[in-house]
Every structure is written in structure tokens, then in C-alpha cells.
Amino acid sequence: MSELLREIEGRRAKRALGDRKIPSEVAGRIMTAATYAPSCFNNQPWRFLVVVADEDLQKIHAALPDANYWVKKAPMVVVVATKPDLDSQLSDRRDYALFDCGLATANLVLQAFKEGLLAHPIAGFDPFKVKENFRIPDEFIVITLVAVGYPGDDTLLNAKHKQLEHGPRVRKPEADVICYDAWEFSASG
Numbered sequence: 129m130s131e132l133l134r135e136i137e138g139r140r141a142k143r144a145l146g147d148r149k150i151p152s153e154v155a156g157r158i159m160t161a162a163t164y165a166p167s168c169f170n171n172q173p174w175r176f177l178v179v180v181a182d183e184d185l186q187k188i189h190a191a192l193p194d195a196n197y198w199v200k201k202a203p204m205v206v207v208v209a210t211k212p213d214l215d216s217q218l219s220d221r222r223d224y225a226l227f228d229c230g231l232a233t234a235n236l237v238l239q240a241f242k243e244g245l246l247a248h249p250i251a252g253f254d255p256f257k258v259k260e261n262f263r264i265p266d267e268f269i270v271i272t273l274v275a276v277g278y279p280g281d282d283t284l285l286n287a288k289h290k291q292l293e294h295g296p297r298v299r300k301p302e303a304d305v306i307c308y309d310a311w312e313f314s315a316s317g
């Protein structure tokens with residue numbers, strides 16, 4: 129298997145994070161990787177708020193639902209935000225700001241994995257609270273928070289998460305999501 133595919137396949141959205149601090153040069157490389165992502169017209173619509181100070185991590189914790197209790201262990205959380213007008217808005221609903229933030233987040237996650245860290249994006253948070261706590265202008269969309277940390281103790285996870293941590297990777301069959309040369313998917317997807 130090619131080296132890169134092995135890395136991509138090896139990454140998992142694990143939840144057993146340790147609270148060991150991340151050296152600033154490692155955090156710096158992870159964030160640099162995010163900024164090397166491609167973007168429409170090179171608009172680079174992503175804005176990252178890297179949260180590492182304990183008192184600021186508390187502001188993240190206040191925005192988490194119980195289900196994402198495990199994020200509280202993370203020594204670093206990256207707030208990924210953008211606005212539609214920071215990127216191209218083209219015909220047929222092609223708003224590229226969120227798309228390009230996704231590409232940047234993928235780079236971030238893969239570089240973190242390469243550095244021996246776990247990086248797990250989440251949608252389960254209160255975006256209004258994040259914006260309020262960090263004084264992020266309302267025009268921005270906080271599309272994800274990425275919890276980053278070294279692998280930690282999975283005995284602190286609930287039973288469901290413990291099982292997922294070691295379970296098989298779940299993916300749709302490729303034939304359900306990839307077709308070649310002719311469109312094979314129905315209008316419902």
C-alpha cells in the first residue's frame with residue numbers, strides 16, 4: 129500500500145485523549161499544514177483560533193454537550209471559522225468557504241496524526257456560546273472544533289466510546305459512493 133494511503137487509513141477519530149501539553153513547535157507544524165490546503169482562487173477563507181491556555185479551554189468546555197465530555201481532556205482545541213464572503217460563491221449553491229475549511233481541517237488532522245497525536249473534529253458544540261465566549265463576530269460560522277492531544281487512557285471513556293475506540297472502521301461500500309464514467313446515484317443520493 130502506498131505510504132500516504134497507509135497514513136490516511138491509519139487516522140481514526142479516537143476519543144481517548146491525554147492531557148499532556150503539545151510542544152508549540154508541534155502545534156505550529158499542525159497549523160501550518162492546515163494553511164497549505166488548496167482553496168478556491170486561493171481565497172484561504174479559514175480562520176483558526178488555537179486554544180491552549182487552561183482558562184481559555186474552559187470557555188470551550190462550557191460549550192460542550194455531555195456527549196462530548198471526552199473533549200475536556202484535550203490540551204489544544206482548534207476553532208475553525210469562516211464567512212461565506214471570504215470565499216467564492218458560485219452558481220448552483222457552490223459556496224466554497226465551508227468546503228475549503230474542510231480541506232484545511234483534513235490537512236490539520238493528518239499532520240497531527242503524523243506527529244503521533246489524535247485530532248478529532250466535532251460538530252457537537254454550541255456555536256453561539258463559542259462565539260460569545262471568544263468574542264467572535266456573529267458573521268462568522270464556527271464550523272468545527274478540533275480536539276487535539278496525545279493518545280490517552282481509554283478507561284476514562286464510556287462503554288460506547290471504548291468500544292468504538294477499538295472497533296472496526298465503518299465505511300459504506302465504495303460502490304455506494306463511487307461510480308465511474310456514468311452517474312449511478314438516484315436523486316435521493
Ligand SMILES: Cc1cc2nc3c(=O)[nH]c(=O)nc-3n(C[C@H](O)[C@H](O)[C@H](O)COP(=O)(O)O)c2cc1C
Nearest residue numbers: 139140141142143196249250251252253272297298
Ligand atoms: C464534521 C465532523 C463532526 C463530528 N462530530 C463529532 C462529535 O460531535 N462527537 C464525536 O464523538 N465525534 C464526532 N465526529 C467523528 C465522527 O463520528 C467520525 O469521524 C466517524 O464516525 C468516522 O470514524 P473515523 O474518523 O474513525 O473513521 C465528527 C466528525 C466530523 C468530520
